[in-house]
Amino acid sequence: MADLDPEVILSHEYVPKHEILKDKDVEKLLEQYKIESKMQLPKILSSDPVVKAIKAKKGDVLKITRKSMTAGEAVYYRVVI
Amino acid sequence: MSPKRRECLKKGVKVAIMSKNVEKRVELIKEYEGKLPKKVIEDALKIAETTKMKDLKKTMERAVEEYQKNLIQPGEAAGIVAAQSIGEPGTQMTLRTFHFAGVAELAVPQGLPRFIEIVDARRDPSMPIMEIHLKEGIREDKGKVIEFANRIEEVKLSDIAKIEEDFTNKQVIVVFDMKKLDGIELSFDEAKKIVEKNARRKAKEVGDNYLIFEPGFSTLKSIRGFKDKLAEVRLRGVPGIRKAAVLQEPDGTGYYLQTEGTNLKGVLVLPEVDASRVFSNNIREIENVLGVEAARNAILIEAKKVLDGQGIKVNPRHLMLVADAMTYDGEVKAIGRQGLSGQKASVLARAAFEETVRHLHEAAMTGEVDYLKGVTENIIVGQPIPVGTGTVKLIMKLGED
Structure with missing residues (x-):
């Protein structure tokens, strides 16, 4: 079956907001959490439907803004592999 | 706060809103974004209009202090705490699988068996279920919803016709139940066309309500195989949706569907559905169609549903940890030998x-x-x-x- 329309995927209630992080923001993030390499971040596959929908490439760091039932909103990061 | 003001608050009298400098107070609260979670900021904004600047500042400082005190310490064995916190109430979870009363509802595995299914990230849950919410304009009208439900229910040839093999003449005979064929609003000619297309050959003989196919094979096994293939021919509906029940939305805005069998992709493309609210309980399917983050959400929500259904209270933070651990590598992994522990x-x-x-x-x-x-x-x-x-x-x- 053909791939779904990216709009449909991104508009789904279960799918949080994914953004591609700019290079300088990636550095800031690594500095903030004292991480040596971005490969230590949680991962997301390059074949992931959302990664395809937002056209992220391998090595990009995604900022994921989740709706959280405890904090209202929570930010998470994943690196595309 | 002045004693007079406190008195007013106690009596429930609406406190005069201090409209002066509200912007300044809101600004003060906004400064704490990043230091405090969004929910706390939102709560603070609610009291911005009724609190003095000085009090507000104190409150915010105190909130930050409390928040940091409650953050988890580095080195804390969070996983073990989570395991114990889910495990202890889990032992009280009864093994009974109960069925809902009523006709429309479906029998769903509950309690421990379902919880194990989630944590094991099974490829096929024992009872795949979808919840399909429809677009405005359709969901209010029960007739339209029922019509839609009938349309997506999968109907196979074996459901509406008797298929027999005639070994002496090396033929397969399909006898339609015309009443059932009428029920799915399909004419005999249309049904014939679909069957012929799927069988990749024209019927040798066409009657009022029957078709005779000559598969052209001579062995018994291949004729049986042809018959089985015909039985699977889909005449209507979305593949995988075996049954669709119409239920009332809990907020009274209309009706939604609950289906037995899932096909997230097949349903999401239909124009009638509200694509943002089509849910499946098959976590692997969600991962494939909507991505890991959606799967993480699904794990969390499904696990919470099971625990709530059994009246067990577990702090959602523990479930979040489990869901995060399961999706850490970008794909859903089971907890146990095949997944996390084995790797x-x-x-x-x-x-x-x-x-x-x-x-x-x-x-x-x-x-x-x-x-x-x-x-x-x-x-x-x-x-x-x-x-x-x-x-x-x-x-x-x-x-x-």
Whole structure:
């Protein structure tokens, strides 16, 4: 079956907001959490439907803004592999 | 707060809103974004209009203090706490699988069996279910919703026709039940066309309500195979949707569907559905169609549903940890031998878990190195474990000022 329309995927209630992080923001993030390499971040596959929908490439760091039932909103990061 | 003001508040009298400098107070609260979670900021904004600047500042400072006090400490064994916090109430979970009363509802595995299914990330849940919410304009009209439900229910040829093989003449005879055919609003000619297309050959003989096919095979086995293939021909509906029940939305805005059998992709493309609210309980399917983050959400929501259904209260933070651990590598992994525990970096940890000899054997053959970074390995070799105070790697130089 053909791939779904990216709009449909991104508009789904279960799918949080994914953004591609700019290079300088990636550095800031690594500095903030004292991480040596971005490969230590949680991962997301390059074949992931959302990664395809937002056209992220391998090595990009995604900022994921989740709706959280405890904090209202929570930010998470994943690196595309 | 002045005593007069406090009095007013106690009596429930609406406190005069201090409209002066509201912007300033809101600004003050906004400064704390990043230091406090969004929910706390939102709560603070609610009291911005009725609180004095001085009090507000104190409140915010106190909130930050409390928030930081409640953050988890570095080195805390969060996973073990989570395991215990889910495990203890889990033992009280009854094993009964109960059925809902009424006709429309479906029998769903509940309690422990369903919880194990979620944590094991099974490819096919024992009862795949979808919840389909429809667009405005359709969901209010029960007739339209029922019509839609009928349309997506999968109907196979074997559901509405009798298929028999005639071995003497090497034929397969399809006899339609005309009443049932009428029920799915399909004419005999249309049905014939669909069947012929799928069988890849024209019917040899066409009657009022029957078709005769000559598969052209001579062995019994291939004729039986042809018959089985015909039985699976789909005349209507979305593949995988076996049954669709119409239910009332709990908020009274209309009706939604609950289906037996899932096909997230097939349903999401239909124009009638509200694509943002089509849910499946098959976590692997969600992962494939909507991505890991959606799967993480699904794990969390499904697990919470099971626990709530059994009246068990578990702090959602523990479930979040489980969901995060399961999706850490970008794909949904089970907890256990096939998943997380079986893929640990340390040989000793894997050997301690299951299949000791196999793991040690393989490690020896491939020359694996154990860096003794985890808990299990360090217990085995008798060192302090890297948890709590054991995490700290500091050497104090004595005798120097």
